[in-house]
Amino acid sequence: MSDIIKIKEEYLLKLKDDLDLNNINQIKSELFGKTGKISNEFKKMGSMSSDSRKKFASELNVIKDELQETIEKKIKDIEIKEINLKLQNEKVDVTLPERSFKRGKIHPVSQVIDEISSIFSEIGFSVAEGPDVENEYNNFTALNTPDNHPARDMHDTFYLDDNKEYLLRTHTSPVQVRTMLGGKPPFKIIAPGRTYRSDSDQTHAPMFHQVEGLHIDKNINMGHLKGCLNYFIKEFFEIDKIKMRFRPSHFPFTEPSAEVDIGYTLKDGKIIIGEGDKWLEILGCGMVHPNVLKNVKVDPQKFQGYAFGMGIDRLAMLKYGINDLRAFFETDYRWLNHFGFDPLDVPSNYRGLSR
Ligand code: PHE
Numbered sequence: 085m086s087d088i089i090k091i092k093e094e095y096l097l098k099l100k101d102d103l104d105l106n107n108i109n110q111i112k113s114e115l116f117g118k119t120g121k122i123s124n125e126f127k128k129m130g131s132m133s134s135d136s137r138k139k140f141a142s143e144l145n146v147i148k149d150e151l152q153e154t155i156e157k158k159i160k161d162i163e164i165k166e167i168n169l170k171l172q173n174e175k176v177d178v179t180l181p182e183r184s185f186k187r188g189k190i191h192p193v194s195q196v197i198d199e200i201s202s203i204f205s206e207i208g209f210s211v212a213e214g215p216d217v218e219n220e221y222n223n224f225t226a227l228n229t230p231d232n233h234p235a236r237d238m239h240d241t242f243y244l245d246d247n248k249e250y251l252l253r254t255h256t257s258p259v260q261v262r263t264m265l266g267g268k269p270p271f272k273i274i275a276p277g278r279t280y281r282s283d284s285d286q287t288h289a290p291m292f293h294q295v296e297g298l299h300i301d302k303n304i305n306m307g308h309l310k311g312c313l314n315y316f317i318k319e320f321f322e323i324d325k326i327k328m329r330f331r332p333s334h335f336p337f338t339e340p341s342a343e344v345d346i347g348y349t350l351k352d353g354k355i356i357i358g359e360g361d362k363w364l365e366i367l368g369c370g371m372v373h374p375n376v377l378k379n380v381k382v383d384p385q386k387f388q389g390y391a392f393g394m395g396i397d398r399l400a401m402l403k404y405g406i407n408d409l410r411a412f413f414e415t416d417y418r419w420l421n422h423f424g425f426d427p428l429d430v431p432s433n434y435r436g437l438s439r
Contacts, residue, residue: 091121092147099154105162122148189424193293196400197276200295203319204274212273214259219250222258227337228375235336240282252280255393256296264380269387270301289409293396300389309369309390317346323358338370367394
Protein backbone atom coordinates (compact mmCIF):
# COMPACT_ATOMS: atom_id res chain seq x y z
CA MET A 85 0.00 0.00 0.00
CA SER A 86 1.44 3.37 -0.92
CA ASP A 87 2.14 5.96 1.78
CA ILE A 88 -0.71 8.15 0.76
CA ILE A 89 -3.26 5.36 0.83
CA LYS A 90 -2.03 4.48 4.30
CA ILE A 91 -2.49 8.03 5.46
CA LYS A 92 -5.95 8.08 3.98
CA GLU A 93 -7.02 4.81 5.63
CA GLU A 94 -5.55 5.81 8.95
CA TYR A 95 -7.32 9.16 9.07
CA LEU A 96 -10.65 8.02 7.69
CA LEU A 97 -10.65 5.54 10.53
CA LYS A 98 -9.76 8.22 13.08
CA LEU A 99 -12.55 10.40 11.78
CA LYS A 100 -15.05 7.70 12.56
CA ASP A 101 -14.41 8.15 16.30
CA ASP A 102 -16.54 10.29 18.54
CA LEU A 103 -14.67 13.59 18.20
CA ASP A 104 -15.05 17.15 19.34
CA LEU A 105 -13.99 20.32 17.54
CA ASN A 106 -10.58 20.32 19.22
CA ASN A 107 -9.86 16.81 17.99
CA ILE A 108 -10.87 17.80 14.49
CA ASN A 109 -8.61 20.83 14.51
CA GLN A 110 -5.80 18.61 15.71
CA ILE A 111 -6.39 16.23 12.79
CA LYS A 112 -6.58 19.12 10.35
CA SER A 113 -3.19 20.39 11.37
CA GLU A 114 -1.69 16.87 11.37
CA LEU A 115 -2.77 16.54 7.75
CA PHE A 116 -2.72 19.99 6.22
CA GLY A 117 -0.53 22.05 8.54
CA LYS A 118 2.86 23.33 7.35
CA THR A 119 4.53 20.04 8.14
CA GLY A 120 1.32 18.04 7.92
CA LYS A 121 1.34 14.61 6.35
CA ILE A 122 -0.51 15.59 3.18
CA SER A 123 1.46 18.81 2.88
CA ASN A 124 4.67 16.79 3.06
CA GLU A 125 3.47 14.48 0.29
CA PHE A 126 2.90 17.50 -1.94
CA LYS A 127 6.48 18.57 -1.25
CA LYS A 128 7.79 15.20 -2.47
CA MET A 129 6.58 15.98 -6.00
CA GLY A 130 9.50 18.32 -6.58
CA SER A 131 11.92 15.40 -6.96
CA MET A 132 9.73 13.27 -9.25
CA SER A 133 9.90 12.80 -12.98
CA SER A 134 7.17 14.62 -14.80
CA ASP A 135 5.22 11.44 -15.64
CA SER A 136 5.09 10.00 -12.16
CA ARG A 137 4.44 13.47 -10.77
CA LYS A 138 1.25 13.80 -12.84
CA LYS A 139 -0.04 10.45 -11.68
CA PHE A 140 0.94 11.08 -8.10
CA ALA A 141 -0.57 14.55 -8.08
CA SER A 142 -3.94 13.39 -9.31
CA GLU A 143 -4.04 10.55 -6.76
CA LEU A 144 -2.95 12.84 -3.97
CA ASN A 145 -5.56 15.47 -4.88
CA VAL A 146 -8.33 12.91 -4.82
CA ILE A 147 -7.21 11.74 -1.37
CA LYS A 148 -6.85 15.32 -0.13
CA ASP A 149 -10.38 16.14 -1.29
CA GLU A 150 -11.82 13.04 0.28
CA LEU A 151 -10.19 13.77 3.62
CA GLN A 152 -11.26 17.40 3.54
CA GLU A 153 -14.85 16.54 2.72
CA THR A 154 -14.95 13.97 5.50
CA ILE A 155 -13.60 16.58 7.93
CA GLU A 156 -16.14 19.23 6.86
CA LYS A 157 -18.97 16.78 7.24
CA LYS A 158 -17.73 15.76 10.67
CA ILE A 159 -17.66 19.45 11.74
CA LYS A 160 -21.24 19.95 10.54
CA ASP A 161 -22.35 16.87 12.47
CA ILE A 162 -20.74 18.19 15.66
CA GLU A 163 -22.37 21.59 15.25
CA ILE A 164 -25.80 20.07 14.76
CA LYS A 165 -25.25 17.89 17.81
CA GLU A 166 -24.34 20.99 19.88
CA ILE A 167 -27.41 22.93 18.72
CA ASN A 168 -29.67 20.04 19.60
CA LEU A 169 -28.09 19.77 23.01
CA LYS A 170 -28.60 23.51 23.61
CA LEU A 171 -32.24 23.33 22.56
CA GLN A 172 -32.71 20.43 24.89
CA ASN A 173 -31.19 22.32 27.85
CA GLU A 174 -32.96 25.60 27.20
CA LYS A 175 -36.37 24.09 26.93
CA VAL A 176 -39.04 26.28 28.60
CA ASP A 177 -42.03 24.72 30.24
CA VAL A 178 -44.83 27.02 29.15
CA THR A 179 -47.34 25.13 31.24
CA LEU A 180 -45.76 26.37 34.54
CA PRO A 181 -47.87 28.99 36.43
CA GLU A 182 -46.64 32.59 35.91
CA ARG A 183 -44.78 34.50 38.64
CA SER A 184 -47.03 36.89 40.53
CA PHE A 185 -46.62 40.50 39.48
CA LYS A 186 -47.17 43.51 41.73
CA ARG A 187 -47.51 47.03 40.41
CA GLY A 188 -46.54 49.89 42.74
CA LYS A 189 -48.87 52.78 43.50
CA ILE A 190 -48.23 56.50 43.32
CA HIS A 191 -48.37 58.20 46.73
CA PRO A 192 -51.22 60.76 47.02
CA VAL A 193 -48.67 63.52 47.70
CA SER A 194 -46.75 62.74 44.49
CA GLN A 195 -50.03 62.55 42.63
CA VAL A 196 -51.17 65.93 43.95
CA ILE A 197 -47.77 67.53 43.19
CA ASP A 198 -48.14 66.35 39.60
CA GLU A 199 -51.69 67.69 39.40
CA ILE A 200 -50.66 71.07 40.86
CA SER A 201 -47.68 71.36 38.51
CA SER A 202 -49.85 70.53 35.56
CA ILE A 203 -52.57 73.07 36.49
CA PHE A 204 -50.11 75.93 37.03
CA SER A 205 -48.14 75.10 33.90
CA GLU A 206 -51.32 75.83 31.92
CA ILE A 207 -51.07 79.48 32.92
CA GLY A 208 -47.37 79.88 32.36
CA PHE A 209 -45.73 78.83 35.63
CA SER A 210 -42.62 76.68 35.52
CA VAL A 211 -41.43 74.43 38.31
CA ALA A 212 -38.45 75.47 40.46
CA GLU A 213 -36.72 73.48 43.16
CA GLY A 214 -34.56 74.11 46.19
CA PRO A 215 -32.78 71.92 48.76
CA ASP A 216 -34.35 70.66 52.00
CA VAL A 217 -31.25 71.79 53.92
CA GLU A 218 -31.17 75.57 53.73
CA ASN A 219 -29.08 78.32 55.22
CA GLU A 220 -30.76 80.72 57.58
CA TYR A 221 -30.25 83.60 55.16
CA ASN A 222 -32.45 82.11 52.45
CA ASN A 223 -35.01 80.75 54.89
CA PHE A 224 -35.34 83.89 57.04
CA THR A 225 -33.07 86.91 56.60
CA ALA A 226 -33.51 87.45 52.86
CA LEU A 227 -37.25 87.03 53.45
CA ASN A 228 -37.28 90.13 55.63
CA THR A 229 -37.26 88.07 58.83
CA PRO A 230 -34.21 89.37 60.71
CA ASP A 231 -32.69 87.89 63.89
CA ASN A 232 -35.04 88.00 66.86
CA HIS A 233 -38.05 88.46 64.67
CA PRO A 234 -40.93 86.63 66.42
CA ALA A 235 -41.81 84.77 63.20
CA ARG A 236 -38.62 82.75 63.64
CA ASP A 237 -39.94 81.24 66.86
CA MET A 238 -43.32 80.55 65.32
CA HIS A 239 -41.69 78.23 62.82
CA ASP A 240 -40.33 75.66 65.33
CA THR A 241 -37.21 75.33 63.27
CA PHE A 242 -34.97 72.25 63.18
CA TYR A 243 -31.47 73.73 63.29
CA LEU A 244 -28.59 71.61 62.12
CA ASP A 245 -25.71 73.32 63.91
CA ASP A 246 -25.08 75.31 67.10
CA ASN A 247 -24.54 78.54 65.16
CA LYS A 248 -28.01 78.20 63.67
CA GLU A 249 -26.48 78.70 60.28
CA TYR A 250 -28.03 75.65 58.63
CA LEU A 251 -31.55 74.32 59.07
CA LEU A 252 -34.25 72.20 57.49
CA ARG A 253 -36.29 74.69 55.53
CA THR A 254 -39.46 75.63 57.40
CA HIS A 255 -41.29 76.65 54.23
CA THR A 256 -40.77 76.68 50.47
CA SER A 257 -40.33 80.47 50.46
CA PRO A 258 -36.49 80.24 50.28
CA VAL A 259 -37.00 78.99 46.72
CA GLN A 260 -38.30 82.51 45.97
CA VAL A 261 -34.91 83.84 47.09
CA ARG A 262 -32.93 81.25 45.13
CA THR A 263 -34.99 81.83 41.99
CA MET A 264 -34.68 85.61 42.07
CA LEU A 265 -30.98 85.60 42.97
CA GLY A 266 -30.36 83.15 40.15
CA GLY A 267 -32.04 85.04 37.32
CA LYS A 268 -33.55 88.23 36.00
CA PRO A 269 -37.21 89.28 36.28
CA PRO A 270 -39.90 88.51 35.22
CA PHE A 271 -40.33 85.39 37.37
CA LYS A 272 -43.27 83.01 37.24
CA ILE A 273 -42.63 79.82 39.16
CA ILE A 274 -44.12 77.33 41.53
CA ALA A 275 -41.89 75.35 43.90
CA PRO A 276 -43.34 72.18 45.41
CA GLY A 277 -41.32 70.30 48.01
CA ARG A 278 -40.69 69.02 51.52
CA THR A 279 -40.71 71.37 54.51
CA TYR A 280 -40.02 70.77 58.19
CA ARG A 281 -41.22 72.03 61.56
CA SER A 282 -40.96 70.52 65.00
CA ASP A 283 -44.65 69.75 65.33
CA SER A 284 -46.68 66.52 65.40
CA ASP A 285 -50.37 65.74 65.86
CA GLN A 286 -53.31 64.60 63.74
CA THR A 287 -53.04 67.58 61.41
CA HIS A 288 -49.31 68.33 61.69
CA ALA A 289 -46.31 66.20 60.76
CA PRO A 290 -42.69 67.26 61.34
CA MET A 291 -42.13 66.78 57.62
CA PHE A 292 -44.82 68.06 55.33
CA HIS A 293 -45.17 69.52 51.84
CA GLN A 294 -45.76 72.97 50.52
CA VAL A 295 -45.99 74.55 47.12
CA GLU A 296 -44.72 78.05 46.72
CA GLY A 297 -45.91 80.38 43.99
CA LEU A 298 -44.11 83.50 42.80
CA HIS A 299 -45.05 85.88 40.02
CA ILE A 300 -42.97 89.03 39.58
CA ASP A 301 -43.33 91.36 36.62
CA LYS A 302 -43.85 95.04 35.88
CA ASN A 303 -47.57 95.41 36.53
CA ILE A 304 -48.63 92.55 38.77
CA ASN A 305 -51.21 93.38 41.42
CA MET A 306 -53.40 91.65 43.97
CA GLY A 307 -56.12 91.14 41.37
CA HIS A 308 -53.77 88.81 39.51
CA LEU A 309 -53.15 86.90 42.72
CA LYS A 310 -56.87 86.46 43.27
CA GLY A 311 -57.50 85.39 39.69
CA CYS A 312 -54.66 82.91 39.78
CA LEU A 313 -55.80 81.27 43.03
CA ASN A 314 -59.42 81.23 41.91
CA TYR A 315 -58.40 79.42 38.73
CA PHE A 316 -56.21 76.98 40.62
CA ILE A 317 -58.78 76.00 43.23
CA LYS A 318 -61.49 75.41 40.63
CA GLU A 319 -59.20 73.29 38.51
CA PHE A 320 -57.78 71.38 41.43
CA PHE A 321 -61.13 70.46 42.97
CA GLU A 322 -62.72 70.07 39.54
CA ILE A 323 -65.68 72.33 40.33
CA ASP A 324 -67.15 75.36 38.50
CA LYS A 325 -68.03 77.49 41.46
CA ILE A 326 -66.02 78.04 44.59
CA LYS A 327 -66.30 80.31 47.58
CA MET A 328 -63.04 81.97 48.46
CA ARG A 329 -62.20 84.71 50.94
CA PHE A 330 -59.08 86.71 51.68
CA ARG A 331 -58.46 87.43 55.35
CA PRO A 332 -55.88 90.07 56.36
CA SER A 333 -52.83 88.43 57.88
CA HIS A 334 -49.16 88.99 58.42
CA PHE A 335 -46.00 87.53 56.92
CA PRO A 336 -42.68 89.40 57.10
CA PHE A 337 -42.04 88.78 53.38
CA THR A 338 -45.35 90.09 51.98
CA GLU A 339 -47.16 93.39 52.30
CA PRO A 340 -50.11 93.37 52.31
CA SER A 341 -50.52 89.76 53.45
CA ALA A 342 -53.57 87.54 53.48
CA GLU A 343 -54.74 84.09 54.32
CA VAL A 344 -57.15 82.42 51.97
CA ASP A 345 -60.12 80.33 53.06
CA ILE A 346 -62.38 78.26 50.86
CA GLY A 347 -66.04 77.59 51.63
CA TYR A 348 -67.25 74.06 52.31
CA THR A 349 -69.98 72.08 53.94
CA LEU A 350 -70.19 68.64 55.52
CA LYS A 351 -72.56 66.10 53.98
CA ASP A 352 -72.74 62.66 55.61
CA GLY A 353 -69.37 63.27 57.20
CA LYS A 354 -67.85 64.20 53.84
CA ILE A 355 -66.35 67.58 52.97
CA ILE A 356 -68.02 69.22 49.97
CA ILE A 357 -65.94 72.10 48.62
CA GLY A 358 -67.73 75.09 47.11
CA GLU A 359 -70.96 74.86 49.08
CA GLY A 360 -72.15 75.81 52.55
CA ASP A 361 -71.02 78.35 55.09
CA LYS A 362 -67.96 76.80 56.73
CA TRP A 363 -64.48 78.11 55.98
CA LEU A 364 -61.22 76.24 55.67
CA GLU A 365 -57.84 77.95 55.56
CA ILE A 366 -55.70 76.64 52.73
CA LEU A 367 -52.88 79.09 52.09
CA GLY A 368 -50.94 82.24 52.94
CA CYS A 369 -50.12 84.87 50.37
CA GLY A 370 -49.48 88.52 49.64
CA MET A 371 -47.59 91.05 47.57
CA VAL A 372 -43.84 90.45 47.82
CA HIS A 373 -42.33 92.93 50.30
CA PRO A 374 -40.04 95.56 48.70
CA ASN A 375 -37.33 94.60 51.22
CA VAL A 376 -37.32 91.06 49.85
CA LEU A 377 -36.97 92.36 46.29
CA LYS A 378 -34.04 94.56 47.36
CA ASN A 379 -32.37 91.60 49.07
CA VAL A 380 -32.49 89.59 45.86
CA LYS A 381 -31.34 92.50 43.63
CA VAL A 382 -34.68 93.19 42.02
CA ASP A 383 -35.63 96.88 41.76
CA PRO A 384 -38.94 97.33 43.64
CA GLN A 385 -39.52 100.58 41.74
CA LYS A 386 -39.74 98.60 38.51
CA PHE A 387 -40.96 95.17 39.54
CA GLN A 388 -43.59 93.84 41.86
CA GLY A 389 -45.71 90.77 42.25
CA TYR A 390 -47.31 88.21 44.48
CA ALA A 391 -46.31 85.06 46.30
CA PHE A 392 -48.28 82.30 47.96
CA GLY A 393 -47.59 79.17 49.97
CA MET A 394 -49.98 76.23 50.24
CA GLY A 395 -49.92 73.01 52.22
CA ILE A 396 -49.95 70.15 49.73
CA ASP A 397 -50.80 67.38 52.18
CA ARG A 398 -53.88 69.29 53.31
CA LEU A 399 -55.00 69.65 49.69
CA ALA A 400 -54.51 65.93 49.08
CA MET A 401 -56.53 65.09 52.21
CA LEU A 402 -59.36 67.36 51.12
CA LYS A 403 -59.52 66.19 47.55
CA TYR A 404 -59.20 62.48 48.22
CA GLY A 405 -61.02 62.22 51.56
CA ILE A 406 -58.08 61.13 53.71
CA ASN A 407 -58.46 62.22 57.31
CA ASP A 408 -55.20 61.48 59.13
CA LEU A 409 -52.11 63.32 57.98
CA ARG A 410 -49.73 61.06 59.87
CA ALA A 411 -50.74 58.02 57.80
CA PHE A 412 -49.20 59.80 54.79
CA PHE A 413 -45.71 59.22 56.12
CA GLU A 414 -45.99 55.89 57.90
CA THR A 415 -45.08 53.96 54.73
CA ASP A 416 -47.77 51.38 55.39
CA TYR A 417 -48.06 49.32 52.25
CA ARG A 418 -51.78 48.58 52.81
CA TRP A 419 -52.52 52.30 53.19
CA LEU A 420 -50.65 53.11 49.99
CA ASN A 421 -52.42 50.33 48.18
CA HIS A 422 -55.74 51.82 49.22
CA PHE A 423 -55.09 55.54 48.75
CA GLY A 424 -52.36 55.37 46.12
CA PHE A 425 -52.86 55.92 42.40
CA ASP A 426 -52.40 53.52 39.58
CA PRO A 427 -49.44 54.79 37.51
CA LEU A 428 -51.37 54.07 34.33
CA ASP A 429 -54.52 55.94 35.36
CA VAL A 430 -54.48 59.49 34.10
CA PRO A 431 -56.55 61.90 36.21
CA SER A 432 -59.18 63.89 34.34
CA ASN A 433 -57.51 67.25 34.94
CA TYR A 434 -54.02 66.03 34.07
CA ARG A 435 -52.44 67.71 31.07
CA GLY A 436 -48.90 66.40 31.14
CA LEU A 437 -46.03 67.69 33.17
CA SER A 438 -43.92 70.71 32.52
CA ARG A 439 -41.10 69.31 34.61
N1 PHE B 1 -44.24 80.75 53.77
C1 PHE B 1 -45.52 80.98 54.40
C2 PHE B 1 -45.78 79.86 55.40
O1 PHE B 1 -45.16 78.86 55.34
C3 PHE B 1 -46.63 81.02 53.38
C4 PHE B 1 -46.50 82.17 52.43
C5 PHE B 1 -45.80 82.03 51.24
C6 PHE B 1 -47.09 83.40 52.73
C7 PHE B 1 -45.69 83.10 50.37
C8 PHE B 1 -46.97 84.46 51.88
C9 PHE B 1 -46.30 84.31 50.71
O2 PHE B 1 -46.62 80.00 56.27
